[in-house]
Amino acid sequence: MCGIICYIGKQNSVPILIEGLKRLEYRGYDSAGIASLDSESNNVLFVKSVGKVSELEKKVKSHKFKGDYGIAHTRWATHGKPTESNAHPHTDCSKKLFLIHNGIIENYEVLKRELEKKGHRFVSDTDTEVLAHLIEDNLDGNFEDAVRKSLGMVEGTFGIAVIHRDFPRKIIVARRGSPLIIGVGEGEYLAASDVNAFIRYTNRVIYLNDDEMALLNDDNIVITDLNLNRISKEPETIDWSVEGDDKKGFKHFMLKEIYEQPKTVENAIRGRLIEGEGISKLGGLEPVIEKIMNLKKLTFVSCGTSFYAGLYGKYIFERLTDLDVYVDYASEFRYRNLKLSEYDGVMAISQSGETADTLAALREAKRKGALVLGLVNVVGSTIAKETDAGVYCHAGPEIGVASTKIFVSQCVILNLIALLIGRRKGLSIFDGMNLIREIKKLPEHIKTILENGNVIRDIARKYLSFKDFLYIGRHLNYPVAMEGALKLKEISYVHAEGYPAGEMKHGPISLIDENFPTVAIATNGFTYEKIVSNIQEIKARNGKVIAIATEGNTEIEKIVDDIIFVPETIDILQPILNVIPLQLFAYYFADFKGCDIDKPRNLAKSVTVE
Numbered sequence: 109m110c111g112i113i114c115y116i117g118k119q120n121s122v123p124i125l126i127e128g129l130k131r132l133e134y135r136g137y138d139s140a141g142i143a144s145l146d147s148e149s150n151n152v153l154f155v156k157s158v159g160k161v162s163e164l165e166k167k168v169k170s171h172k173f174k175g176d177y178g179i180a181h182t183r184w185a186t187h188g189k190p191t192e193s194n195a196h197p198h199t200d201c202s203k204k205l206f207l208i209h210n211g212i213i214e215n216y217e218v219l220k221r222e223l224e225k226k227g228h229r230f231v232s233d234t235d236t237e238v239l240a241h242l243i244e245d246n247l248d249g250n251f252e253d254a255v256r257k258s259l260g261m262v263e264g265t266f267g268i269a270v271i272h273r274d275f276p277r278k279i280i281v282a283r284r285g286s287p288l289i290i291g292v293g294e295g296e297y298l299a300a301s302d303v304n305a306f307i308r309y310t311n312r313v314i315y316l317n318d319d320e321m322a323l324l325n326d327d328n329i330v331i332t333d334l335n336l337n338r339i340s341k342e343p344e345t346i347d348w349s350v351e352g353d354d355k356k357g358f359k360h361f362m363l364k365e366i367y368e369q370p371k372t373v374e375n376a377i378r379g380r381l382i383e384g385e386g387i388s389k390l391g392g393l394e395p396v397i398e399k400i401m402n403l404k405k406l407t408f409v410s411c412g413t414s415f416y417a418g419l420y421g422k423y424i425f426e427r428l429t430d431l432d433v434y435v436d437y438a439s440e441f442r443y444r445n446l447k448l449s450e451y452d453g454v455m456a457i458s459q460s461g462e463t464a465d466t467l468a469a470l471r472e473a474k475r476k477g478a479l480v481l482g483l484v485n486v487v488g489s490t491i492a493k494e495t496d497a498g499v500y501c502h503a504g505p506e507i508g509v510a511s512t513k514i515f516v517s518q519c520v521i522l523n524l525i526a527l528l529i530g531r532r533k534g535l536s537i538f539d540g541m542n543l544i545r546e547i548k549k550l551p552e553h554i555k556t557i558l559e560n561g562n563v564i565r566d567i568a569r570k571y572l573s574f575k576d577f578l579y580i581g582r583h584l585n586y587p588v589a590m591e592g593a594l595k596l597k598e599i600s601y602v603h604a605e606g607y608p609a610g611e612m613k614h615g616p617i618s619l620i621d622e623n624f625p626t627v628a629i630a631t632n633g634f635t636y637e638k639i640v641s642n643i644q645e646i647k648a649r650n651g652k653v654i655a656i657a658t659e660g661n662t663e664i665e666k667i668v669d670d671i672i673f674v675p676e677t678i679d680i681l682q683p684i685l686n687v688i689p690l691q692l693f694a695y696y697f698a699d700f701k702g703c704d705i706d707k708p709r710n711l712a713k714s715v716t717v718e
């Protein structure tokens with residue numbers, strides 16, 4: 109969490125940094141700050157503000173300052189409340205050094221006590237401020253050396269950028285566990301936690317690895333390890349568009365991303381399906397395909413929405429392959445004492461490719477000898493780089509904090525991966541071809557659901573007064589129930605619980621009364637009759653029911669209070685359609701409540717702390 113952006117060049121850094129912060133705001137949005145220096149006068153603009161980047165922007169504009177290099181930060185609070193003094197950049201006692209940080213300094217209390225004994229005065233509750241004072245304490249004429257030495261003394265994770273008025277036109281950046289990418293422009297350098305922050309200026313990038321440091325100055329960049337050994341790295345050109353950075357007339361990014369989903373599916377499958385042979389082609393997995401075929405077990409590890417995609421993937425793999433498939437929260441997997449070998453595959457599923465728990469789970473699996481795979485959206489992200497092989501979503505940036513289009517993309521691609529493995533292990537060409545034909549119809553089906561948006565909006569309005577919701581689904585639709593409930597709670601702050609419908613009788617049914625509505629996923633399939641029984645049980649207890657049902661099902665209309673129809677596809681793909689109305693229901697519900705949909709309270713898009 110937290111977003112870092114730096115610029116050094118000939119342009120005025122201030123608008124570039126503010127614009128970069130806006131693109132990073134999904135990483136945290138409780139406070140922001142900037143330090144920009146003008147090389148000629150050595151004057152500094154140092155401004156911080158509580159709240160969103162727009163608040164900082166207002167303050168900065170009133171200064172009319174121009175500075176040709178600088179650093180800026182948007183924060184998601186870990187240590188200390190979101191106040192101006194806790195916002196970054198942090199300074200040292202001399203007020204000449206400015207430092208921004210993403211990550212956690214775990215030994216900050218010990219370091220702080222020692223520095224206080226030496227006379228350093230702290231003004232914030234943060235762990236980061238310690239690093240600013242530590243560099244000051246270690247500074248003996250050589251800025252790079254002081255930074256290197258200080259980083260050697262801290263425990264924890266960091267992506268940092270630091271500047272000093274006594275060492276003009278130098279920005280030092282370094283990382284351990286938090287992403288930092290350098291953009292190489294024409295006569296200018298940028299650095300950020302995410303390429304999105306600077307992709308407008310350059311698509312030539314250098315990825316810093318852990319325990320690497322870079323000195324950016326006027327006309328060159330020097331990369332070293334933390335012992336100051338030189339490391340040679342050439343910029344890579346990346347294929348990442350700026351598409352997605354405006355709302356294209358939609359009220360929120362989330363709504364835009366929901367409506368993008370027909371395209372998201374097309375992007376996920378483009379060039380990856382060979383219908384005549386009933387197989388998929390995934391170039392990213394080819395180098396390890398033999399190892400994949402030898403796997404005895406595959407575990408999906410991920411968090412949040414990506415976890416629910418993995419849960420769905422488990423059912424798909426069970427149906428299409430002969431692999432033993434498991435799914436685990438990355439935050440749990442990382443501390444389990446698992447015996448893994450080369451016959452174990454661990455697939456990290458992540459939109460951002462930076463989620464700390466998912467990354468830690470992956471590293472643990474790698475340490476134990478498993479084949480580590482990735483299903484990631486952000487190109488060049490840490491997870492994408494640390495896996496043995498993987499598949500990209502190619503869904504473009506997802507800006508809304510609530511994940512929508514990436515869930516759909518992940519679910520589609522999990523089908524493609526399962527098809528790739530299944531077809532080599534006994535899945536018939538007929539079944540493969542049938543799956544491909546149905547996958548190709550998904551964009552049209554999704555369009556049909558989206559055209560029905562007004563109906564879903566009216567239903568959301570009708571249920572606005574309710575404070576609790578139960579979401580139920582069975583088998584393949586159980587992950588969708590979980591995801592629907594997550595969507596509602598994260599953006600509307602209303603309590604929603606997802607449950608496998610069969611579990612309802614084992615506890616949750618006691619909650620049901622006229623004030624506790626249920627969203628039941630009741631599309632056609634072999635568990636349809638079972639879920640209808642569950643609906644009847646709810647109705648018998650005066651519970652209201654909103655059903656997601658298959659177009660043309662006139663029977664279910666008679667027993668539920670409200671109904672949202674979706675087109676029919678084969679049962680393994682049906683959850684991909686069923687989730688769309690749940691996204692829209694959550695969206696409209698939150699919008700009617702006036703919630704900050706793209707930036708819900710307390711959340712951040714990319715969770716880079718444990």
Ligand code: M6R
Pocket residue numbers: 411412413414415457458459460461462463466509510511512598711713714715
């Ligand atoms: O970037 P990742 O897919 O690894 O993120 C995982 C979760 O943090 C994420 O899905 C989160 O749950 C979203 N807010 C859900 O909408």
